[in-house]
Amino acid sequence: MTPPTSTSTSTPPTSASPAASSTAPDAAIKAAVAAVQSVRPAPTGYGGPQDFISRVGNFSIIESTLREGEQFANAFFDTETKIKIARALDEFGVEYIELTSPAASEQSRLDCIAIANLGLKAKILTHVRCHMDDARIAVETGVDGLDVVIGTSSFLREFSHGKDMTYITKQAIEVVEFIKSKGLEVRFSSEDSFRSDLVDLLNIYRAVDKIGVNRVGIADTVGCANPRQVYELVRTLRGVVSCDIECHFHNDTGCGIANAYAALEAGATHIDTSVLGIGERNGITALGGFCARMYVADRDYVMSKYKLHKLRDIENLVAEAVQIQVPFNNYITGYCAFTHKAGIHAKAILNNPSTYEILKPEDFGMTRYVSIGHRLTGWNAVKNRVQQLGLKLNDEDVKAVTAQIKELADVRPLNIDEVDTLLRRFHEDKKTGLDESPCMLTSDEEVDA
């Protein structure tokens, strides 16, 4: 679906300043305000206080469409498509691109080599099991670094690889040292971190930190964690290791983006994303949604790092490659992400877009649209359209024609051409002195909705 064309909304200056608060707060209110104030955004809705540990204004994206995304049910990326996606992500400005393990198949290995040799600005990583066989293959591909992973929860220890923590720790140290000896970046991650024993986790992270791992990774592999649990775990880990902290969040319960944000607040440094959130099952933190979240936290920082107007093309590229539609309610680029419908919203938006928009569409190469051909419309929105069409109608006329739109739209919504026809006809009738009889569309003017 392509978004409808813009009605190029004008932005008159804001009207009267809001009335001052009338009652002085009592002690209970003051205490409550003090508690909440420390985490509230500014009155504009942007930003918010950050403590010394927060990395909300200083993080890196590890873009995993070409690894986690390849685990999406529909995904099959041929080499050419992988290269296109890698270049697009690089131009967008992600700091890292993570690729499928070269141990997965011969073509996966060749693709790693091809992408590692593209000379992109982004660092290229490949993602392998914490196993010497995989690490040996991966270090020969020319990538900048390896993300190694092994399950640490009792579920995965029993039903996936069958190894205990002593074995896992010994193996992790051997693999990390080997990768470091090749001069490559290395991250060690515990799969299913939130269902792993906390003491086991902290012990193994500390062990690899001591031998100089670049990052440790926390993974919510089954999407069970909530933002508070994420905050607590990352903050605890921040006190235990000195290396960077990467986080990976699955979206099974809808917390992928919120968890990423909580992780950064707690001191995580790197977040895994994929375009449109594609990945195993229903996927992970979506690149676009994550950018939206971070933009609201620190607009200048996000806009200085990432070419946000390229998001739509990247999403279309990936959507086509995996044969899906961009969802109607997708963050930023969805069909209706910047469409305003209800009359109350439309009036305020036309006065000042910040009333009902926290993301500025123009920052993302998108366009605002005010929809008027429906029964929830109001005369202010209709007046805006009348002005755009250059018709001369007074407010009483606009209210009368709005009533006609509503009457018709009680039967079915009108498209913009139908609304324009109605407005022009009303205007014409007024000029020629005809009475305002109900202004129905004839059947040959009706356009299928």
Ligand SMILES: CC(=O)SCCNC(=O)CCNC(=O)[C@H](O)C(C)(C)COP(=O)(O)OP(=O)(O)OC[C@H]1O[C@@H](n2cnc3c(N)ncnc32)[C@H](O)[C@@H]1OP(=O)(O)O
């Ligand atoms: C949560 C995640 O998304 S982790 C990333 C997942 N990514 C992938 O799986 C990459 C694509 N996978 C593949 O191509 C294949 O699964 C391969 C090549 C990795 C392995 O294939 P196979 O040897 O045929 O094994 P299979 O896939 O059936 O089982 C996984 C094997 O890895 C072992 N294993 C699983 N996790 C790990 C780990 N982190 N470290 C070491 N070994 C592991 C299992 O014990 C099992 O070994 P087994 O042969 O002794 O049974």
Ligand SMILES: O=C(O)CCC(=O)C(=O)O
């Ligand atoms: O390597 C990681 O940290 C994450 C692996 C993964 O995809 C997951 O656990 O869901």
Ligand SMILES: [Zn+2]
């Ligand atoms: Zn995952």
